[in-house]
Amino acid sequence: MLTLTRKVGESICIGDGIRVVVKEIKGKQVRLGIIAPREVYVCREELYDKIHEANVEATGADMNILDALSDLFSTPDTEDE
Numbered sequence: 001m002l003t004l005t006r007k008v009g010e011s012i013c014i015g016d017g018i019r020v021v022v023k024e025i026k027g028k029q030v031r032l033g034i035i036a037p038r039e040v041y042v043c044r045e046e047l048y049d050k051i052h053e054a055n056v057e058a059t060g061a062d063m064n065i066l067d068a069l070s071d072l073f074s075t076p077d078t079e080d081e
Contacts, residue, residue: 004012011021017037024031034042043051 006012006022008022008025011019013019018040019035021033021035022030023033036042
């Protein structure tokens, strides 16, 4: 992990298109401003983790439901007469 020291008004650059600016330091809190292209998704880590967990849960398939759906769409075997 890279650790940097910055003062209010100073910034760091990430790649060519992202800049993080220290806006304010108040006690143990630091306010950051992030300048990034619109297509770059930026959010708090705890929110990102919740979204990731919800996506993992949503993709977990219940095999009983899949079997029931498979039964609905399967065609019965026909015996030769």
